[in-house]
Amino acid sequence: MPTSAVSRLSGQARRVEPxxxxxxLARAGELEALGRSIVHMEVGEPDxxxxxxxxxxxxxxxxxxxxxxxxxxxxxxxxxxxxxxYADRYDTPVGSERILVTPGASGALQLVFLALLDxxxxxxxxxxxxxxxxxxxxxxxxxxxxVPVGPDTDYQLTAARAEAAWxxxxxxxxxxxxxxxxxxxxxxxxxxxxxALCRDRGAALVVDEIYQGLTYDxxxxxxxSLGSTDLYVINSFSKYFGMTGWRLGWxxxxxxxxxxxxxxxxxxxxxxxxxxxxxxxxxxxxxxxxVLETRRLEFQRRRDRLLPALRDLGFSIPVEPTxxxxxxxxxxxxxxxxxxxxxxxxxxxxxxxxxxxxxFGRHDAARHVRFAYTREIEELxxxxxxxxxxxxxx
Amino acid sequence: MPTSAVSRLSGQARRVEPxxxxxxLARAGELEALGRSIVHMEVGEPDxxxxxxxxxxxxxxxxxxxxxxxxxxxxxxxxxxxxxxYADRYDTPVGSERILVTPGASGALQLVFLALLDxxxxxxxxxxxxxxxxxxxxxxxxxxxxVPVGPDTDYQLTAARAEAAWxxxxxxxxxxxxxxxxxxxxxxxxxxxxxALCRDRGAALVVDEIYQGLTYDxxxxxxxSLGSTDLYVINSFSKYFGMTGWRLGWxxxxxxxxxxxxxxxxxxxxxxxxxxxxxxxxxxxxxxxxVLETRRLEFQRRRDRLLPALRDLGFSIPVEPTxxxxxxxxxxxxxxxxxxxxxxxxxxxxxxxxxxxxxFGRHDAARHVRFAYTREIEELxxxxxxxxxxxxxx
Numbered sequence: 091m092p093t094s095a096v097s098r099l100s101g102q103a104r105r106v107e108p109x110x111x112x113x114x115l116a117r118a119g120e121l122e123a124l125g126r127s128i129v130h131m132e133v134g135e136p137d138x139x140x141x142x143x144x145x146x147x148x149x150x151x152x153x154x155x156x157x158x159x160x161x162x163x164x165x166x167x168x169x170x171x172x173x174x175x176y177a178d179r180y181d182t183p184v185g186s187e188r189i190l191v192t193p194g195a196s197g198a199l200q201l202v203f204l205a206l207l208d209x210x211x212x213x214x215x216x217x218x219x220x221x222x223x224x225x226x227x228x229x230x231x232x233x234x235x236x237v238p239v240g241p242d243t244d245y246q247l248t249a250a251r252a253e254a255a256w257x258x259x260x261x262x263x264x265x266x267x268x269x270x271x272x273x274x275x276x277x278x279x280x281x282x283x284x285x286a287l288c289r290d291r292g293a294a295l296v297v298d299e300i301y302q303g304l305t306y307d308x309x310x311x312x313x314x315s316l317g318s319t320d321l322y323v324i325n326s327f328s329k330y331f332g333m334t335g336w337r338l339g340w341x342x343x344x345x346x347x348x349x350x351x352x353x354x355x356x357x358x359x360x361x362x363x364x365x366x367x368x369x370x371x372x373x374x375x376x377x378x379x380x381v382l383e384t385r386r387l388e389f390q391r392r393r394d395r396l397l398p399a400l401r402d403l404g405f406s407i408p409v410e411p412t413x414x415x416x417x418x419x420x421x422x423x424x425x426x427x428x429x430x431x432x433x434x435x436x437x438x439x440x441x442x443x444x445x446x447x448x449x450f451g452r453h454d455a456a457r458h459v460r461f462a463y464t465r466e467i468e469e470l471x472x473x474x475x476x477x478x479x480x481x482x483x484x
Numbered sequence: 485m486p487t488s489a490v491s492r493l494s495g496q497a498r499r500v501e502p503x504x505x506x507x508x509l510a511r512a513g514e515l516e517a518l519g520r521s522i523v524h525m526e527v528g529e530p531d532x533x534x535x536x537x538x539x540x541x542x543x544x545x546x547x548x549x550x551x552x553x554x555x556x557x558x559x560x561x562x563x564x565x566x567x568x569x570y571a572d573r574y575d576t577p578v579g580s581e582r583i584l585v586t587p588g589a590s591g592a593l594q595l596v597f598l599a600l601l602d603x604x605x606x607x608x609x610x611x612x613x614x615x616x617x618x619x620x621x622x623x624x625x626x627x628x629x630x631v632p633v634g635p636d637t638d639y640q641l642t643a644a645r646a647e648a649a650w651x652x653x654x655x656x657x658x659x660x661x662x663x664x665x666x667x668x669x670x671x672x673x674x675x676x677x678x679x680a681l682c683r684d685r686g687a688a689l690v691v692d693e694i695y696q697g698l699t700y701d702x703x704x705x706x707x708x709s710l711g712s713t714d715l716y717v718i719n720s721f722s723k724y725f726g727m728t729g730w731r732l733g734w735x736x737x738x739x740x741x742x743x744x745x746x747x748x749x750x751x752x753x754x755x756x757x758x759x760x761x762x763x764x765x766x767x768x769x770x771x772x773x774x775v776l777e778t779r780r781l782e783f784q785r786r787r788d789r790l791l792p793a794l795r796d797l798g799f800s801i802p803v804e805p806t807x808x809x810x811x812x813x814x815x816x817x818x819x820x821x822x823x824x825x826x827x828x829x830x831x832x833x834x835x836x837x838x839x840x841x842x843x844f845g846r847h848d849a850a851r852h853v854r855f856a857y858t859r860e861i862e863e864l865x866x867x868x869x870x871x872x873x874x875x876x877x878x
Binding site for chain 2: 209
């Protein structure tokens with residue numbers, strides 16, 4: 091019998107949990123291969139293609155042979171364009187030397203975590219939150235402390251909650267706004283209090299703004315207007331700009347820290363993908379923004395359709411989500427199933443793919459599922475119909 | 485006075501050293517902006533553009549809108565193509581489920597290090613070697629043990645050297661073949677002995693084959709023919725395939741370990757750049773390989789031109805390098821300068837950019853410089869002329 095290679099892997103590698111949704115996705119694929127129709131409400135990726143002007147800029151870059159390494163911090167023109175976007179759209183001037191272009195928000199997260207934290211340090215994160223925070227932190231030997239959040243604080247991590255959860259060795263708080271999976275945006279005064287708490291305690295505030303731009307009925311802001319001290323903002327071209335597979339993101343931080351992080355990026359990544367960087371130069375063009383704003387309104391229409399429909403079915407969504415493209419819903423009261431069983435049965439028996447709450451943490455996770463509205467309204471309607479019929483039949 | 489953000493960064497972040505060559509590159513840029521002519525012999529990137537068939541495949545992918553996330557392990561077709569390349573070119577059958585597509589060899593290195601090593605573990609690496617090994621390991625809280633290598637072992641890390649340097653907590657050996665900066669290839673029996681040593685000690689052998697294909701006068705092999713136990717191979721489309729800025733690489737390892745690493749990749753990267761993956765499907769076409777083989781012969785011609793010219797100038801290159809595009813040369817005996825001073829003066833006074841040995845480790849680094857032959861023969865000749873004149877003048 092061969093030695094299991096897994097038994098030789100590092101402890102931290104063996105502790106990485108698979109996303110439950112990946113298993114469901116694989117099973118959905120099997121069912122579809124057998125001819126079953128599946129409604130996909132599990133996908134965290136916009137259904138819209140990359141906007142035309144960005145695609146065309148990418149094609150031009152390839153035609154011009156722009157395929158060499160860029161500097162680790164990214165094309166100077168792209169750093170300036172991102173800085174200009176903050177100034178123009180968010181009325182927040184940010185020097186381009188405070189911007190670092192990264193391989194996706196994933197690369198930015200890695201850089202920020204490694205720059206701020208040594209093995210053994212601790213970080214406060216919300217529960218529920220994006221699963222990669224805790225997994226990447228754990229891979230780096232850093233301990234995430236999950237702070238339960240729910241409807242009582244609009245699903246936000248507040249300064250009071252953070253203070254209550256504070257422990258020896260906490261060196262950062264990570265906040266996502268808008269948030270995956272809840273779609274909640276952190277109110278600006280709450281962010282400001284969290285920032286003050288961090289500065290008071292010698293910690294850093296990390297704000298993940300990957301869903302920035304995808305907000306509905308609320309002012310779209312950036313945490314960067316809080317200043318530059320002990321503040322790190324992560325962003326990406328993936329969601330609002332529709333560039334998921336291009337793997338391009340950025341971070342903004344204090345200038346001298348960004349200089350160190352650029353040195354780290356040289357070692358960790360060399361640089362982000364070059365054609366993607368040239369393509370992204372077209373992301374801020376008015377023609378592109380016009381396309382993106384039309385899409386934003388379409389997402390809003392979907393939210394406004396799906397939210398009341400799910401409430402009608404008995405799902406509890408007490409706070410109206412104001413961003414991203416997710417609804418985090420409590421299972422109907424009478425339903426005596428946990429979310430793992432519910433999502434499995436939904437897939438097998440109703441042909442609807444959802445993400446169980448367990449992927450996002452532990453706090454009340456067994457009673458929650460995430461709906462993504464990354465499909466057309468007709469498909470969302472069909473999903474609702476299937477869930478309604480299934481609930482009526484059990 | 486504002487608080488320095490750097491003082492709040494993690495210890496490991498503050499310990500990341502800048503590459504000396506980056507300072508020289510910046511200075512070379514300044515000099516060029518002033519109208520000075522600089523001969524570039526410092527660049528670790530092929531001067532050839534990405535081959536036409538790969539560029540065209542990339543453009544087709546964009547035209548077809550292939551810009552969504554792929555699965556974390558990469559496009560199944562690309563994993564199969566890489567597996568097929570091992571079978572066809574290296575006569576080494578490797579199942580495609582043992583291949584993981586990564587964001588460059590950088591991504592593969594990160595994954596392998598995190599998968600094999602916990603903070604506090606130790607790793608044997610050669611000195612001199614690619615600087616990112618030690619920097620990335622240190623960022624992860626892992627201790628690299630640098631083992632001096634020189635002409636007496638053909639610049640190879642041997643089992644005897646590794647055994648002598650072994651210490652408590654060593655869990656892996658990293659070998660590069662062909663190697664940056666020495667251009668040395670590790671003889672197959674030496675690799676096999678290192679592998680046996682690792683297996684004996686419960687450690688893993690990591691072989692970085694990023695310069696595979698760029699070998700001259702020696703058989704081009706892969707460590708994968710040693711088997712699959714405790715063996716991890718890293719590779720890239722950057723060097724032989726001419727795709728540096730696309731940031732696309734891969735790793736091969738034991739099947740069950742690769743499954744865990746795919747899970748890690750989901751968290752760390754989500755996936756590699758999608759258009760790049762589609763483009764790379766054309767990398768193994770016979771039309772592409774024909775282009776690449778012509779380039780390989782051109783690199784060989786450059787080596788054969790530069791090597792004797794440098795020896796004539798008094799540089800000592802005792803072992804003929806058989807791969808990559810580097811010559812690692814000891815400064816002429818009579819020259820009473822260290823390599824940092826030498827490379828600075830070369831740039832300022834002779835207009836030749838080189839990389840000081842200090843970027844690659846400590847072992848005799850102050851007496852060594854790295855020449856890259858990533859420019860046309862005429863430029864290499866001009867560089868040699870400038871160095872000769874400078875040496876004659878001091």
